[in-house]
């Protein structure tokens with residue numbers, strides 16, 4: 259069997275869903291499980307809605323109505339007004355209707371997951387209905403009964419044994435009779451609440467299903483020809499890799515290459531399942547194959563940008579040397595604030611750390627650090643990571659930007675720049 263993943267860009271409008279159907283039609287003779295993300299930028303819009311609701315600042319109803327209108331516009335283009343899908347979508351949105359009528363009492367991350375998950379619940383309903391309308395027998399699957407997580411809202415940790423058991427138990431029989439369409443990015447807790455797996459987590463969902471079902475391959479259909487040596491949004495003159503090793507792909511995604519979610523590769527590597535990254539606009543193109551076979555030689559360096567970084571410099575209040583006791587206290591505070599460190603450096607009098615800026619977590623961490631240390635910070639920074647680099651190429655890449663922190667190993671150069 260095969261697992262396909264269609265991201266937001268591929269289902270951003272009615273032509274996108276028609277295109278998805280054409281791609282799927284080419285595989286009509288295969289057993290296929292299809293993972294779909296929220297349409298276009300819906301997750302961003304739902305995040306805005308969550309903020310507006312929790313902080314009671316913006317016009318909650320206006321944001322919500324725009325989200326609904328966007329989906330109904332797509333439905334109008336694809337279905338007759340009497341089609342059952344209109345009811346299904348209305349019923350799915352009702353969950354938000356009820357929630358935003360009440361005062362926000364619960365924890366932010368919990369509310370976030372209950373609201374933001376609607377994007378995938380709606381998109382998969384629409385895709386399933388359209389596939390069936392076009393004669394492709396498809397079943398809508400509620401992923402929350404199959405991908406089981408703990409209750410770390412916004413970053414659900416997958417309970418692999420329970421997930422595997424439920425997927426193995428039900429899905430193979432379903433695939434005998436029809437294609438199965440399910441939501442990326444979502445999970446469910448043992449109390450039946452919805453969790454999310456971390457932004458852009460639908461690739462990870464595809465990998466989980468593939469690993470549990472021992473799929474022949476996973477294909478993620480993207481708006482790029484495959485994996486390129488750099489993000490084409492920021493670099494011209496990129497080259498596509500025909501093949502990449504799991505290890506190289508893990509490194510790239512770890513450093514922040516947004517094309518694949520970082521948790522995706524490992525389960526596939528463990529199960530020796532290839533990951534194909536292909537363009538949804540040209541389904542017969544070769545794309546990139548990620549497997550055990552990698553490249554021996556990189557004609558161009560791999561460049562990865564991680565934006566919106568904050569760099570914090572921490573020193574002892576009595577200006578003494580930084581010791582292991584200080585470091586241990588600092589790391590505990592980072593762990594307690596759920597802040598993942600991207601780069602760090604110790605010098606005699608300070609410890610410098612660079613990480614993704616996320617307002618609530620950053621403010622919490624800063625408050626805690628300031629109780630025991632002197633703290634200075636700099637935000638709006640970028641980490642440039644260059645793998646398989648040549649020294650002269652680095653200079654050209656940095657241009658006249660100021661380097662605040664630099665680390666070079668044999669294969670990888672990393673620079674924090676302003």
Ligand SMILES: Nc1ncnc2c1ncn2[C@@H]1O[C@H](COP(=O)(O)OP(=O)(O)O)[C@@H](O)[C@H]1O
Pocket residue numbers: 264265266267268295458478479480481482484485486487488489490491515516517518
């Ligand atoms: N090395 C890279 N190769 C290809 N695309 C990249 C790379 N790094 C970042 N990207 C970006 O990843 C985007 C595709 O990933 P993503 O937006 O997550 O797709 P989707 O949400 O449709 O699954 C591209 O539009 C591109 O801008």
Ligand SMILES: N[C@@H](CC(=O)OP(=O)(O)O)C(=O)O
Pocket residue numbers: 264265266267295296301302377442443456457458459460461
């Ligand atoms: N919709 C979620 C999950 C996801 O993976 O989306 P995409 O496949 O469009 O990156 C997000 O935007 O974070």
